[in-house]
Amino acid sequence: MSDATSKRRFSPGTTIDDLKAYMGPFAARLGYKFNTDEDFVAMVLEGEIEVLDRDGDVYCPCRMRTGDPKEDLKIVCPCIPFYTDQFSAMSKCWCGLFIRTDVEDGSTLHGVIEAPDGPVDVRVAATGDLADGQGRVVAVGKRKLALFRVDGEFFCLENVCKHLWAPLGEGYLDGHFVMCPWHGWRYDVRTGTTDHPDADVRTFAVTVLGGEVFVRI
Numbered sequence: 402m403s404d405a406t407s408k409r410r411f412s413p414g415t416t417i418d419d420l421k422a423y424m425g426p427f428a429a430r431l432g433y434k435f436n437t438d439e440d441f442v443a444m445v446l447e448g449e450i451e452v453l454d455r456d457g458d459v460y461c462p463c464r465m466r467t468g469d470p471k472e473d474l475k476i477v478c479p480c481i482p483f484y485t486d487q488f489s490a491m492s493k494c495w496c497g498l499f500i501r502t503d504v505e506d507g508s509t510l511h512g513v514i515e516a517p518d519g520p521v522d523v524r525v526a527a528t529g530d531l532a533d534g535q536g537r538v539v540a541v542g543k544r545k546l547a548l549f550r551v552d553g554e555f556f557c558l559e560n561v562c563k564h565l566w567a568p569l570g571e572g573y574l575d576g577h578f579v580m581c582p583w584h585g586w587r588y589d590v591r592t593g594t595t596d597h598p599d600a601d602v603r604t605f606a607v608t609v610l611g612g613e614v615f616v617r618i
């Protein structure tokens with residue numbers, strides 16, 4: 402028989418190790434890992450077990466439940482798929498239980514903070530990932546962007562040609578112009594402009610710091 406109880410992934414009696422065994426691989430597939438601060442991880446997971454024993458599921462210990470079951474499903478741990486843009490920008494989940502796999506030290510990424518207010522710079526590549534005259538598609542959460550390197554400078558555009566939505570990051574670079582890989586529409590990587598009417602694409606500010614490339618979202 403299928404009822405709400407039998408569908409739950411965890412039951413009372415679940416241990417921290419049980420949670421780790423399930424959540425670790427799940428998060429890894431999404432580009433996250435447990436915080437490197439093991440004491441902090443144990444503390445958050447203990448909190449989740451208390452919530453599980455009391456409320457029947459591993460609701461996030463650092464988020465408020467709304468009482469709407471559909472909405473509250475979005476804060477069952479790990480809630481990463483629901484907040485990929487925000488978490489990618491913060492390098493962590495709301496609580497800091499999970500951090501992005503490229504973060505070496507998560508000890509300063511504890512705690513509850515809300516979504517960043519205003520633009521944030523998100524690391525998308527190392528400078529050495531692109532040779533001059535190359536482009537590539539990079540991901541910021543669910544969003545795909547096109548990153549280019551010309552004469553040592555980096556440029557970032559929306560990853561869509563406005564003709565038929567081809568990925569511009571896979572296009573061919575000719576100086577500061579990228580040709581769409583499907584039908585050759587030409588965009589200036591500095592401005593996102595093209596000769597075709599109403600077909601310009603959005604640009605994103607790029608900063609290079611310590612060999613890392615950041616895009617302002």
Ligand code: SF4
Nearest residue numbers: 461478480494495496
């Ligand atoms: S914010 Fe972190 S700890 Fe809270 S539910 Fe989401 S993944 Fe789990």
